[in-house]
Amino acid sequence: MNEGYKSGFVALIGRPNVGKSTLMNHIIGQKVAIMSDKPQTTRNQIRGVYTDERGQIIFLDTPGIHKPKSKLGEYLVKTAQNALDEVDLVLFLVDASEGLGPGDRYITEHLKGIKTPVFLVINKIDQVHPDDLLPLIDQYRQLHDFAEFVPISALQGNNTSTLVRLIFERLPEGPAYYPADQVTDHPERFIVGELIREKVLFLTREEVPHSVAVIVEEMKQRENGAVYVRATIYTERDSQKGILIGKRGSMLKEVGRLAREEIERLFGSKVFLDLWVKVKKDWRNEEFLLRQFGYREED
Numbered sequence: 528m529n530e531g532y533k534s535g536f537v538a539l540i541g542r543p544n545v546g547k548s549t550l551m552n553h554i555i556g557q558k559v560a561i562m563s564d565k566p567q568t569t570r571n572q573i574r575g576v577y578t579d580e581r582g583q584i585i586f587l588d589t590p591g592i593h594k595p596k597s598k599l600g601e602y603l604v605k606t607a608q609n610a611l612d613e614v615d616l617v618l619f620l621v622d623a624s625e626g627l628g629p630g631d632r633y634i635t636e637h638l639k640g641i642k643t644p645v646f647l648v649i650n651k652i653d654q655v656h657p658d659d660l661l662p663l664i665d666q667y668r669q670l671h672d673f674a675e676f677v678p679i680s681a682l683q684g685n686n687t688s689t690l691v692r693l694i695f696e697r698l699p700e701g702p703a704y705y706p707a708d709q710v711t712d713h714p715e716r717f718i719v720g721e722l723i724r725e726k727v728l729f730l731t732r733e734e735v736p737h738s739v740a741v742i743v744e745e746m747k748q749r750e751n752g753a754v755y756v757r758a759t760i761y762t763e764r765d766s767q768k769g770i771l772i773g774k775r776g777s778m779l780k781e782v783g784r785l786a787r788e789e790i791e792r793l794f795g796s797k798v799f800l801d802l803w804v805k806v807k808k809d810w811r812n813e814e815f816l817l818r819q820f821g822y823r824e825e826d
């Protein structure tokens with residue numbers, strides 16, 4: 528470990544539409560904020576990984592902090608709350624143009640029990656008059672003992688580098704959890720893998736579990752400018768492999784089509800996607816794969 532190198536996990540919370548994805552895209556500079564409409568994507572909470580010479584910040588999504596409508600919802604909120612206690616820092620993103628509403632109040636109630644420092648990140652400051660900012664901060668101050676107040680515009684990039692600096696100040700010394708080349712020189716591999724995984728989850732619904740993993744084995748640009756991507760989807764069971772391939776390969780074809788379209792948008796060039804499905808029993812127990820997938824030991 529380098530002397531002074533910082534690393535840690537930062538949870539990103541906030542009501543829908545406050546600009547979480549925009550902020551991620553701005554900090555990391557890639558389309559990394561991958562959505563899944565499935566609330567239980569707990570294993571895959573990573574929104575993005577930012578690495579520079581100061582260290583590594585792993586941004587996590589905390590789905591489920593919203594008013595629960597069911598028992599399952601309650602459980603998810605509880606899980607989300609526990610998750611907040613396990614990270615190094617929480618960023619609570621709010622929308623300056625909307626002011627303090629019931630949604631934000633609800634979220635701050637869930638911050639009460641946690642010991643993790645929380646930054647109040649006030650986004651969309653490009654939409655409000657500077658004079659309105661201090662009164663707004665004062666309102667939020669009544670609700671929680673925030674560690675910092677950071678006004679930003681994720682869209683225009685105002686003050687986002689200050690935010691990153693403040694985050695590093697709070698992170699402990701630690702190693703790079705993810706290979707630096709995965710997120711700096713070749714961030715695309717990680718993102719492309721996540722895009723494919725997203726399509727698998729989307730199309731197979733409940734039939735293929737979230738434990739499915741995707742490894743991008745090869746990615747290169749051909750002379751005509753098109754990008755060739757070869758990726759393997761690992762499942763845990765033969766039955767899941769069958770579902771993923773589908774009748775005469777129809778499911779895999781559809782996964783490939785949707786993923787390819789998205790990757791083409793990401794790269795702005797034509798993409799050839801070569802998809803394979805393999806069964807890797809208990810891949811979660813195999814250290815070699817874990818390292819490839821970039822998980823920490825305790826996961």
Ligand SMILES: Nc1nc2c(ncn2[C@@H]2O[C@H](COP(=O)(O)OP(=O)(O)OP(=O)(O)O)[C@@H](O)[C@H]2O)c(=O)[nH]1
Pocket residue numbers: 541542543544545546547548549550650651652653654679680681682683
């Ligand atoms: N004016 C302005 N608009 C912003 C800013 N940040 C985000 N937006 C806009 O707000 C809308 C929502 O942004 P997203 O980044 O998708 O919000 P989100 O929090 O990721 O939304 P969910 O993923 O649905 O929770 C988009 O139209 C953005 O362009 C900002 O700093 N200023």
